[in-house]
Amino acid sequence: MSELPVIPSIQLNTRGLRCPEPVMMLHQAIRKSKSGDVVEVFATDNSTSWDIPKFCMHLGHELLLQEERLDEQGNKEFHYLVKKGE
Numbered sequence: 697m698s699e700l701p702v703i704p705s706i707q708l709n710t711r712g713l714r715c716p717e718p719v720m721m722l723h724q725a726i727r728k729s730k731s732g733d734v735v736e737v738f739a740t741d742n743s744t745s746w747d748i749p750k751f752c753m754h755l756g757h758e759l760l761l762q763e764e765r766l767d768e769q770g771n772k773e774f775h776y777l778v779k780k781g782e
Contacts, residue, residue, distance in 0.1 A: 704736035756781035
């Protein structure tokens with residue numbers, strides 16, 4: 697059986713924002729969401745590659761996806777899916 701695609705409840709565009717803003721925005725979105733909701737984050741700050749996984753680990757949320765890719769202009773971009781824990 698194939699897994700159903702993950703449909704985010706909230707999408708955050710933190711492109712261009714620097715630490716700590718992306719994680720603060722994620723924290724606020726998680727606080728407003730229900731258990732099991734998924735937050736999708738797009739970021740350009742390198743620090744999110746360690747800040748977001750640590751945020752999830754310390755607060756009991758599940759990091760479903762962490763990927764690095766290039767945007768249309770060839771600039772590095774980060775993409776995350778975070779599932780709110782109980």
